[in-house]
Amino acid sequence: MSLDHRLTPEHEELRRTVEEFAHDVVAPKIGDFYERHEFPYEIVREMGRMGLFGLPFPEEYGGMGGDYLALGLALEELARVDSSVAITLEAGVSLGAMPIFRFGTQEQKQQWLPKLCAGESLGAFGLTEPECGSDAGGTRTTARLDEATGEWVINGTKCFITNSGTDITGLVTVTAVTGHKPDGKPLISSIIVPSGTPGFTVAAPYSKVGWNASDTRELSFSDVRVPAANLLGEEGRGYAQFLRILDEGRIAISALATGLAQGCVDESVSYAKTRRAFGRPIGANQAIQFKIADMEMRAHTARIAWRDAASRLVHGEPFKKEAALAKLYSSEIAVTNAREATQIHGGYGFMNEYPVARMWRDSKILEIGEGTSEVQRMLIARELGLTD
Structure with a gap:
């Protein structure tokens, strides 16, 4: 299959819309919710009004008629700013509503999906x-x-x-x-x-x-x-059903992890341009430049990986191995980028008022949730025909 992952105009419009929402609505407010350990109902309601919870579902159930690539794009842009909001969307869609859409009866779909797609209810x-x-x-x-x-x-x-x-x-x-x-x-x-x-x-x-x-x-x-x-x-058939749901969910988690990794790049570039030491911006130092260049390389590669897996899913092609590859790589580089971003910020990176501190705390669970890194390696090896 083609590995051309350039976005359609519709996908690019969605990406830009969520990017603006993340920076204009989520970024100014989420730090306070995070420190209070408080669920951001007003932000979630706005996400519902935007149709984000219905992105990959048909219009007949109240969805937006999109696909899994659209969901991944939204998750990546949200996670560039905050992972709590992103995981609320990811879990609500790929773990809450998707099982009913994939395996439910017509009656179950009609009963539950409209409110789930509208973000009025969470599964x-x-x-x-x-x-x-x-x-x-x-x-x-x-x-x-x-x-x-x-x-x-x-x-x-x-x-x-x-x-x-x-x-x-x-x-x-x-x-x-x-x-x-x-x-x-x-x-x-x-x-x-x-x-x-x-x-x-x-x-x-x-x-x-x-x-x-x-x-x-x-x-x-x-x-x-x-x-x-x-x-x-x-x-x-519950075990088999949820194995399928987890395969799909790994693509979504990979998109989220990619967003966090890219967010670390965004914050580090901004900080490196404005933070001065020894009479010049720290971004003028090659050591900092190389750190950020490597961070960008990782985020870019992770993006290619999750979009490839999503494209295979959307086109009805086998995607199990590609989903595991994307989830494994993106989650591990998210942890690496978060650590490096914290190092670049120095003492400020250890202060919760800076987004990278939040990203550092949020990154580790990505190597655990929806299949640990060890499980992903096991799945990849199995798909390569290496069985015991």
């Missing part, structure tokens, strides 16, 4: 458990079908769930063991649990290193009852 993705992270097949949450009432009865715990406890969270799609195969392996299914369902408890927000203006919680389910019709897709 969450309940996969990770306290003793089950990278080993998603080790799910311990259970769901049994009560034949007498026609309801699923869910028990278990989920952790590190983004968008799960906001005032506008509408649902969490959870994976749960609903039976066992003849060989004893668990049948994992996906079930939609609306917020406020009795027995569904949302814990207080975590105290996190970064992403402090986003919502992340632990969830518990104690005899939670939801209608049998809340099963998402086929029973026993």
Whole structure:
């Protein structure tokens, strides 16, 4: 396939629109939300009015009729300024709404997607458990079908769930063991649990290193009852469904990581031009120039990687390896760029009033969430035919 990733006029217009929004609306306000560990409802509402939560979904469900490339462009531009806002969009779209769009019935799509696409409601993705992270097949949450009432009865715990406890969270799609195969392996299914369902408890927000203006919680389910019709897709196909969702989500995370890496370049260039030492701007020193040149090289390469994976997805081509490559590379160079940007800023880089301090704190989770760097290397090796 062609690797020409020049943007169409429509994609470029979207990119510019989100770039302006990020600099004019997000940048002046987000630092205060971040320091207060407060979810930025007003910013999220504006993102909803812009149609960002509906970017990759058809118009019939309230979406914008765009594609995954459009979502990635929006995420990159947001993350150049702030990752908390970007991850709220990423999780709301690729983890909250996308499972319903990919695997839901027509009734489920009509019920949930319009509000999710409008940003009036947020969806969450309940996969990770306290003793089950990278080993998603080790799910311990259970769901049994009560034949007498026609309801699923869910028990278990989920952790590190983004968008799960906001005032506008509408649902969490959870994976749960609903039976066992003849060989004893668990049948994992996906079930939609609306917020406020009795027995569904949302814990207080975590105290996190970064992403402090986003919502992340632990969830518990104690005899939670939801209608049998809340099963998402086929029973026993939940694990396979979420593997597909995670493959797509890695492209989105890669776009977000690229944005953070580019934001580090932006801030470092600006600082290097204005900060003076020994009678001249520090950007006149070759050591600083080379640092920033390497940072730009990394961000540029990461951008090519995620756009390549997104293009393959949009064109219906295999993209699993390319998504893993993009996620692995972009997340690791985001950490590197954040470290270098902090070094360039010197003591000011350690002060929270400077965006690079926020970027440094936000970068590390990118090597962990939606598949650790180790998992990405495992997936890449497997796609290359290296199996045990």
